[in-house]
Amino acid sequence: MEERIRDLFAVMLQVPPNEIKDETGPASLDKWDSMQHLILVSGFEEEFALDVDPEDLVEMYTDFGTFKRVVLRMLEG
């Protein structure tokens, strides 16, 4: 599942998956701006039938590791 999350994340941001590390964040990845973040979350909501809470959405804008952790938590919940 982690790979699937990474792949979708990379495809949506149009960057190679191997460039996405857990510590990769908006500050180190130019394409991950606030608008793209909302597009990303919207895409994940559609792909995994999620409804991301606003607080989680804000937390996900920290780094990929956090993004992935929140998605996994929601999928498990």
Added chain:
Amino acid sequence: MAKSVFNGVRIAGVAGAVPGQRVDNLTDHLFLPEADRKKIVALTGVNGYRRAPEGVCTSDLCHTAATALFDGLGRQPDQIDAVVFATMTPDYRIPSTACVLQDRLALPQSVVAYDVNMGCSGFIVGLYNACALIKGAGLRRVLVLAGDTQTKLCHDEDKTVVFIMGDAGTATIVESDPDAGDIVMEVRTDGSRFESLYVPAGGFRRPSTAETREVRERADGGLRSDDDLVMNGMEIFKFAVSDVVKTISGFMEEEQLSAENVKSLFLHQANKFMNDKIGKKLGFSPDQVPYTIQSFGNTGSASIPMTIASHFSSGDDAEAGGRAVMCGFGVGLSWGVATADLTGVYSPPIVELGT
């Protein structure tokens, strides 16, 4: 806490006006690839908006709206005791555009006239002023003009704002009525975050110079000068989904309001994805949260009255009116929430200026 209860005041009518010139987010803004344009439109819900051409100011749009409102409501200019003009885009640095509008609208010289320099909370703050003037100063009827031509504040190729911001002007008549219920309002301010949404240069703190007018790509990928509007999108998002939601939620609880006894939630039209989240968080169903963002974008201080006028005049709501909660939030940072019974509020169709 600036929470106030105004008894015996009602909103009599709300009208909106837009420029005739349309911007289509899918076919314009060709500086971004088509795929990106489609994604942004799908997310924000803004298919397009109206842009005021050079020479058309916010005051012109508000003047058009006010004229339509006077005509439709059967009110005369000499029945107005005050005019409050809420905008970020006045005609001049001096004087208050409200003074100019006093003459253009043929309002009597006895009116109180002033501008309120506010953006997305402008309608709520303007309404607050109107209620205070009626209840505190004994005025009978106040004209609140709320509008913005914020496309003029945005660089044409700044992707962070140019897909969202549109131009519109509105007019609202607020009047004393002993039989009316309460208008309850709460206004909040956090100036520590003013740089989340502002124009860095061009004022007296940092006057416009050749350097501030230099356009360059910024860290967020946006192309703009320091004389243009800059928005920290994620900070504004955080603000909206935390501070704004908490304020609305607390206000509704104190006023014993809920999605069950409130008919409509009129939110500032920031972006659809964000507003959907706010509406859902507060327990409202989608049909209780009207939008104009799809056609007009984020119209700053005009967005709430534009949405009311559009919703009530379009026939979307066969029983227009009912208990409403309204919330504006943005530049300042400033935000405010209000509740009023909008039953009987008159709204003519949105007027297009120049068509």
